[in-house]
Amino acid sequence: MNLELKDKVAVVAGASRGIGLSIAQSLSREGCKVLICARNAETLDNAASFVRESGGDTETLVLDITDKNAGALLVEKALSDFGQIDIYVGSAGGNRRKPFADTTDSDWHEIMDINFHAHARCSRAIIPAMRDAGGGAITFISSIFGREAGGPGLSIYNATKSALISLAKIMAIELGADGIRVNTVAPGSIRYPGGSWDRRCMEDPEGMAKFIQENLPMGRFGNAEEVADVVAFLSSARASWISGACITVDGVQSRSLI
Ligand SMILES: NC(=O)c1ccc[n+]([C@@H]2O[C@H](COP(=O)([O-])OP(=O)(O)OC[C@H]3O[C@@H](n4cnc5c(N)ncnc54)[C@H](OP(=O)(O)O)[C@@H]3O)[C@@H](O)[C@H]2O)c1
DSSP: OOOOOOOOOEEEESSSSSSHHHHHHHHHTOOOEEEEEEEEHHHHHHHHHHHHHSSEEEEEEEEESTTTTHHHHHHHHHHHHHHHOOOEEEEOOOOOSGGGGGGHHHHHHHHHIIIIIIHHHHHHHHHHHHHHTTTTEEEEEEOOOGGOOOOOTTTTHHHHHHHHHHHHHHHHHHHGGGTTTEEEEOOBBBTTSSSSSHHHHHHOHHHHHHOOOOOOOSSSSSSHHHHHHHHHTTGGGTTOOOOOOOOSSTTSOOOOOO
């Protein structure tokens, strides 16, 4: 299948490691020009060299996407380097695991900011450029715990990831006439070197073996590439009739029927 992504311009927010980096690599492999951003300059530069190995032009922007002017800065950089924007992927996210009764306003603000406001703000800033390009594709990385209950301690994460799915649906309705598709991807537990599941596997191999047995019917964690390739497909013309959808990528970890 030809995804027809050659020379499309993609902005991936939160792409110096993990799922975001894999998404940038996958898009690059398909011929996209990619702008990646993250806060740590050194990690971002390393990531850019991996992405360049995957394909073509890659630029970086050291940026905290929770900053109020982050969207404008991303647009300015992408347009000056590549002249257009066709794809936005909002990948960076965070978690604050604690009982709801113990959560504070600052916990809520911080995680709402990175999981929701930042991607709302950045994608909103990019819409005019997508309209100029004649359309585009926006994908937010949510979670299976935006679709169903994650359990105790996950009130903030669950609520913010559900909000992202809601936002994408309404954006998809409003932007359909502009040829802009908006979707979310809901990964299950994804293990990559240095990621949180990787750390937990090192620290508690027996506990994690039990977790796999009880929660992951395919007997393993997912990997970042398995999420990234779905995002590349959703970003492509091959997914032209998919908008407002939330695609689960979890090896049947979640229990929701829809
Ligand atoms: N891993 C999983 O099992 C899993 C499962 C379901 C859903 N998800 C979701 O998938 C997404 C990616 O998760 P992940 O585990 O790969 O990594 P992550 O820890 O969410 O994000 C890593 C990337 O985002 C950047 N980042 C974080 N905060 C940022 C900020 N304020 N501004 C700009 N960049 C920022 C990080 O670089 P810097 O720290 O240098 O900024 C890094 O490049 C998240 O939304 C997460 O909730 C993950």
